[in-house]
Amino acid sequence: MWTGLTLFVAAAVGGGNQPPAQPVNIQKDIYPFLRRHCVSCHNDTSPGALRSLTGYQDETAIRRDPGGWAEVVRLVESRAMPPANSPRPPAPDRDRFLQYARELRTVGK
Numbered sequence: 001m002w003t004g005l006t007l008f009v010a011a012a013v014g015g016g017n018q019p020p021a022q023p024v025n026i027q028k029d030i031y032p033f034l035r036r037h038c039v040s041c042h043n044d045t046s047p048g049a050l051r052s053l054t055g056y057q058d059e060t061a062i063r064r065d066p067g068g069w070a071e072v073v074r075l076v077e078s079r080a081m082p083p084a085n086s087p088r089p090p091a092p093d094r095d096r097f098l099q100y101a102r103e104l105r106t107v108g109k
C-alpha cells in the first residue's frame, strides 16, 4: 500500500543548481523520458511484441510491477536501452530520470 507515500529524492547528482529535495512527480520526472526515448518502440501496438512501457504513468502502476521497473532501470543504467542505433538521451536527462527511477525501485522492495 504505497499510494499515500510521498517520496523525496536527494538532488545531489553532479551538483548544479537543483533544489535540495523534491517529491517525485511521475508525469513530470519519469514518464516524459520514457515517452521521448522508449515509447516509439515500446507501445501497445509495437511489432515484435516488445513490452509496452505506456502503463508507467503513475506511481501505483510502477509499484505494482517492481520486477519490470527494475529491468527498465537496469537497461537505462547499462545504456542497453535505447538501443545503439537510436538517438542517445542527453546525459542530464538520463541522470535525472535514473535518480528518480532508482528511488521508485528501492522503496518498492
Ligand code: HEC
Binding pocket: 034, 037, 038, 039, 040, 041, 042, 048, 049, 050, 051, 052, 071, 072, 075, 076, 081, 082, 083, 086
Ligand atoms: C528503436 C526501438 C527501441 C527503443 C527506442 C527502445 N527499445 Fe527497448 N527494446 C527494443 C528491442 C528491439 C528489444 C528486444 C531485443 C533486445 O533486447 O535488444 C527491446 C527490449 C527491451 C526490454 C526487454 C523486454 C522486451 O520488451 O523485450 C526492455 C525492458 C526495454 N527494451 C526497455 C526500454 C527502455 C526503458 C527504453 C527507453 C530508455 C527503450 N527500451 C527504448 C527496441 C527499442
